[in-house]
Amino acid sequence: MGAKWVWGTIILAIASLILSWIFYVPKIASMENDIRGALAGAGYDFANVEMDGNIARLTGEAPSEAFARDAASIAENTECKACKGKRSWHVVDNQLSFTTLPTQSPYTFNAIKDDNGNVVLSGYVASQEQRDAVMAKATSTFDGTVTDRTIKIAMGAPDANWEKVIEKNIDELDLLDSGRFAMENYTNFISGEAASADVRARINQMGANMPEGYEFAANISVPDMAAENVGEVKSATICQTLFDDLNDGKKIFFQTDKAEIRGAESFDLLNTLASAANQCASFRIKVDGHTDNVGDAAYNMSLSEARANTVVAYLNQNDVELSRMTAKGFGETQPSAPNDTEEGRAANRRIVFTVTQSE
Missing domain, CATH: 3.30.1340.30 (Histidine-containing Protein; Chain: A;)
Structure with missing residues (x-):
C-alpha cells in the first residue's frame, strides 16, 4: 500500500x-x-x-x-x-x-518642393534611425533631388507618431506641383500649387486622416481657381511663412502719390491674404507701409500710413476682424534696397505683413 x-x-x-x-x-x-x-x-x-x-x-x-x-x-x-x-x-x-539628447521646443519639421521637383528637408527627429527612414522615404518618393538641409536629432517629439506624420506629409507634398509642408508639435500645414481640384481634394482627404491628436490645415491653389483653405493654422511661425509665401513675387500697387489700390493683381493678392488671415484666426497681423525716398520725408511717412490703413480696411471688408489688425507707416526710414535705381525704389514701395501672438 x-x-x-x-x-x-x-x-x-x-x-x-x-x-x-x-x-x-x-x-x-x-x-x-x-x-x-x-x-x-x-x-x-x-x-x-x-x-x-x-x-x-x-x-x-x-x-x-x-x-x-x-x-x-x-x-x-x-x-x-x-x-x-x-x-x-x-x-x-x-x-x-x-540616449541623452537636447530637448527641442517647439518640435518642427519642414519640407519645400520647387517647380523642378527638388525638395529640401529640415527639422527634428527622435533618432538616427528615424532620420534615415525619413530620408529614405523622401528619396524614394520625389523625382527630384532631396537635400537634407538641417535634420537634427533631439528630444521633444510630440509622440511616437512623429515619423509617421512626416511620411504622410511627404506623400501629400509629392502630389503638389510645388509647395511646402510645415509641422510644429501637433500642427500640420501644407500649401502650394496643385494641378487640379481633384488633386487638391485628394491631399485634403489624406490630411483629414492624420493620427489622433494631430491637426491638419491646408492652403492649396489650383490654376484659374481660388485657393481652398482647410482648417485653422495654430502656429504663428507657420502663419508668417504662409503670408511670406503668398507675397513672394507679388505686390500691392497704389495710385501714384495716393493710398488708392490699383490693378487686378493687387486685389487678387489681397483677397488671398484675407483668406489666409482668417485661417490664422488666433493671431494678430501688423500691416506696415513703406515708401521710397522721393519727395518730402514727412509726406512719405503720412502716405505710407494711409496705404497701410487702406489695406487694413480692405481686409476688414473681407471678414478679417479689425481688432486683430494694426496699421503703421514708416515712410522712407526702412528701405529694403538702395534708392539710387528705379528697381530699388520700386522694391521700397511696399506693404509688409507680420503675424504676432494675440494679446
Whole structure:
C-alpha cells in the first residue's frame, strides 16, 4: 500500500508538471506576442521583448528616457489574451537604454518642393534611425533631388507618431506641383500649387486622416481657381511663412502719390491674404507701409500710413476682424534696397505683413 501511494504521488506530480508546462508555455508565448504587438502599435519598435517565465524583459535603445518609461508602462498594462483576464500575471523588467539628447521646443519639421521637383528637408527627429527612414522615404518618393538641409536629432517629439506624420506629409507634398509642408508639435500645414481640384481634394482627404491628436490645415491653389483653405493654422511661425509665401513675387500697387489700390493683381493678392488671415484666426497681423525716398520725408511717412490703413480696411471688408489688425507707416526710414535705381525704389514701395501672438 505504501509503495503504491508513493508511486501514485510521483505520477500525479509528473502529470501536474506536464499539464502546467502545457498551459504555462502558451501563456508565456501569448504574453510576449501581446506585449510586442502593443508596443509596435504605439510606434515603439525600438523595444525588444523576451519572456523569462512571467517576467517580460524589455531591451533596446529608446530615443529618450520618456520613451523608455512609456514603453514600460505599455508593457505593464498589456493584457495577456491567453491568461483569462489576469492582467497582473506578468511583471516587466525594463532594461531599455536611452540616449541623452537636447530637448527641442517647439518640435518642427519642414519640407519645400520647387517647380523642378527638388525638395529640401529640415527639422527634428527622435533618432538616427528615424532620420534615415525619413530620408529614405523622401528619396524614394520625389523625382527630384532631396537635400537634407538641417535634420537634427533631439528630444521633444510630440509622440511616437512623429515619423509617421512626416511620411504622410511627404506623400501629400509629392502630389503638389510645388509647395511646402510645415509641422510644429501637433500642427500640420501644407500649401502650394496643385494641378487640379481633384488633386487638391485628394491631399485634403489624406490630411483629414492624420493620427489622433494631430491637426491638419491646408492652403492649396489650383490654376484659374481660388485657393481652398482647410482648417485653422495654430502656429504663428507657420502663419508668417504662409503670408511670406503668398507675397513672394507679388505686390500691392497704389495710385501714384495716393493710398488708392490699383490693378487686378493687387486685389487678387489681397483677397488671398484675407483668406489666409482668417485661417490664422488666433493671431494678430501688423500691416506696415513703406515708401521710397522721393519727395518730402514727412509726406512719405503720412502716405505710407494711409496705404497701410487702406489695406487694413480692405481686409476688414473681407471678414478679417479689425481688432486683430494694426496699421503703421514708416515712410522712407526702412528701405529694403538702395534708392539710387528705379528697381530699388520700386522694391521700397511696399506693404509688409507680420503675424504676432494675440494679446
